[in-house]
Amino acid sequence: DIQVTQSPSSLSASVGARVTITCRASQTLSRYLNWYQQKPGKAPKLLIYAASSLQSGVPSRFSGGGSGTEYILTISGLQPEDFATYYCQQTYIAPPTFGQGTRVEIK
Amino acid sequence: QVQLQESGPGLVKPSQTLSLTCSVSGGSISGGSFYCSWIRQPAGKGLEWIGRVDATGRTNYNPSLESRVTISVDTSKNELSLRLSSVTAADTAVYYCARGGVWGPDAFDIWGQGTEVTVSS
Numbered sequence: 103d104i105q106v107t108q109s110p111s112s113l114s115a116s117v118g119a120r121v122t123i124t125c126r127a128s129q130t131l132s133r134y135l136n137w138y139q140q141k142p143g144k145a146p147k148l149l150i151y152a153a154s155s156l157q158s159g160v161p162s163r164f165s166g167g168g169s170g171t172e173y174i175l176t177i178s179g180l181q182p183e184d185f186a187t188y189y190c191q192q193t194y195i196a197p198p199t200f201g202q203g204t205r206v207e208i209k
Numbered sequence: 210q211v212q213l214q215e216s217g218p219g220l221v222k223p224s225q226t227l228s229l230t231c232s233v234s235g236g237s238i239s240g241g242s243f244y245c246s247w248i249r250q251p252a253g254k255g256l257e258w259i260g261r262v263d264a265t266g267r268t269n270y271n272p273s274l275e276s277r278v279t280i281s282v283d284t285s286k287n288e289l290s291l292r293l294s295s296v297t298a299a300d301t302a303v304y305y306c307a308r309g310g311v312w313g314p315d316a317f318d319i320w321g322q323g324t325e326v327t328v329s330s
Binding site for chain 1: 258312
């Protein structure tokens with residue numbers, strides 16, 4: 103299986119802050135990388151697909167980038183509703199695998 | 210708008226078979242490209258993909274679970290099912306069904322609310 107490692111595992115940030123989460127893979131993903139947001143007790147929600155494409159209805163403060171083995175999720179101007187856990191997911195090679203998650207907390 | 214809803218027993222005894230159903234509403238499983246996966250999440254932990262089925266019934270499974278998993282689709286009922294045999298406490302988790310297909314079979318744009326399953330005697 104392809105291993106995907108997120109960093110940091112958790113972070114504290116203030117409302118309005120710019121936040122970046124990194125996802126590193128054990129081999130190239132050719133941009134087959136998605137990002138999800140999960141709030142407590144809820145199902146994950148697709149934010150970004152194919153590394154940088156914004157899912158319909160997702161605010162433009164979320165953006166994704168990267169290539170090869172390293173990908174980044176950026177939240178520009180953190181809002182109260184953005185405090186959640188974020189997961190990256192590779193779909194380049196079966197089985198699809200998720201990162202361990204990054205918990206974004208209020209500072 | 211397509212919606213997914215998981216259902217099934219919340220408690221399963223060790224060594225028995227876990228059986229869950231995912232009902233699809235707001236759209237037909239048999240219309241167009243349809244892929245649906247089962248994903249699970251132990252309490253406080255990350256997400257694990259279990260397997261996928263398409264509208265034709267073709268399946269793909271996680272090798273780590275393949276020997277114990279069966280996923281099937283019933284287009285007449287517009288639902289899919291998951292069976293996981295020989296369960297242990299390690300199979301205790303919230304189980305989700307999730308739709309893929311629009312941006313790739315494993316880019317999950319619609320999720321069910323999840324159903325919690327505990328394996329205990």
